[in-house]
Amino acid sequence: MVSTGRSPWARGRILASLAVLTAALLAFHSAVPNTVGRFGSLLETFLPWLGLAVPLLLALALLRRSAIALVALLLPAAVWGSLFGGRVVAGDHGAHDVMAVQHNVSDVNADPSGTARALIGSGPDLIALEELTPSALPVYERELAPEYPHRAVRGTVGLWSKYPLTDVRAVDIRPEGVGHDWNRGVRASARTPWGDIAVYVAHLPSVRVRWNGFSSGRRDESAGLLGAALAAEKLDRVILLGDLNSTVDDRGLAPVTTRLDSTGRNSAFSWPAAFPVSRIDHIMTRAATVTHVRTLPATGSDHLPVAAGITLDP
Template structure:
């Protein structure tokens, strides 16, 4: 070979002198070099979904609780990543985009139809808002749900008579403590306030109530609670210190409650995935996993209005139509557990 032909390997059909990686056109789906950022993003989303408990909450802004409050919405990343992988024609990114399918394992059951059987007891939970312009209209809407129990929060002294007057024909029994109330079709007994007041708040801060409802199926302990609000800001992040302290007090009260079964209704300013609610959820049976987003009413993003049970089962939770509040009411279908059946 002369010097001019030394670098022309293709002329011999042997590829002599060809630089590595040159001369071969990538296929329509490349395994090399493409989509690494997309693949990394997909793996990150999958890890946040599956290992959200590993995100620290001790850092300023409580990033762990913030993530868990809106955890289901990470699912929006799945179709976005899959579409970008298709456009990028990257096999690596396409496979990695399947990782967030872990969302289906965590939340796919929420998309299935709820239990349509007639419940043993129907309970409705609603933060009626202390700025509600139409308390009587809200009361009429709640009464139309036909629940056995109605738990209301943010009751004001000015609005309470309107609720009492409208609800009285269907709910002859009711109790109020501070700004929370319980209306019942069944007799109430052993009514008392529950102290869930965090440090630093005044003596007039009362947002906890406990009562015994005497239903045709037996007595049930009913708790109504309104935990402190959280604050989300660019400078302080997820401000949940008082809520978490109040949740610990509520959890201690439930742990000390001897009665079974037990129903907890309230605006807990927490989703069931938020670790800030662990002192409560750890004392209760596994909560219903229905979405039933309740806040804010104009564009519901999370369910912070909860109905939980002990020695009973919430078979379904659903959101009801909007009222004059910034929350949506939620209705919970509850069935009693067979005697002798454990958690």
């Protein structure tokens, strides 16, 4: 691209407009409609990656020698930094009351025994697993039982705990039209030294990117049912561990994210394991604080395990 003799302030107006558009999408993503193709949710699922437009536009602005584009790029850079800058800084791995691990172990995991041992090695107090299969479940039970004698399993999700578990029950998060054999939610009370904590494990339906948009209707319906269960929870302290099949920026998870604290200074992208681009595996709390979030080394799953330190509010 060869520059003309025009002033640097006259060149690159299209690039400057694209920079302003990028800033607007970052800052006002909730204004993107979700009525057709759920494009708002699709944008929010990968929202941090919109920041890649900044170095691309920067290179084009330098090549074009456009002063107006360079100045305009300060806007999306500032907005991205405000939204996501804190997530790229490693969190504090210091004091915590409870350590929890969340992992979608994959229903085609060829090494459930090795996966269980890897999770034990990280030293958590609570371990939540999804995509448990009838053949793999006995393996996880055998490997985890010595360190985690208390368990709550319903359908394809389970919780293993160092603390005694009481009031164990399934959480019905089935979207309309899904059979009764679809069980992806469980709740238990963990009796800890700080008092009882309601611990939920959930696996929301998968989403798909199709030619006509983002297929997330069932996921959103399931999130609404989970949110209602959390709202009805009588215990003050709550920990949610689960594969929610989207990021905390996605409005489809609002029934859950508006009721729980999902902070965590590290992005901790968990999926896909080979080249993680988003964190769809979450550890959230109520009347407690997630002090740090990190991923653990890959197992035989297409997800990375996610670990979090949690401090309990007085």
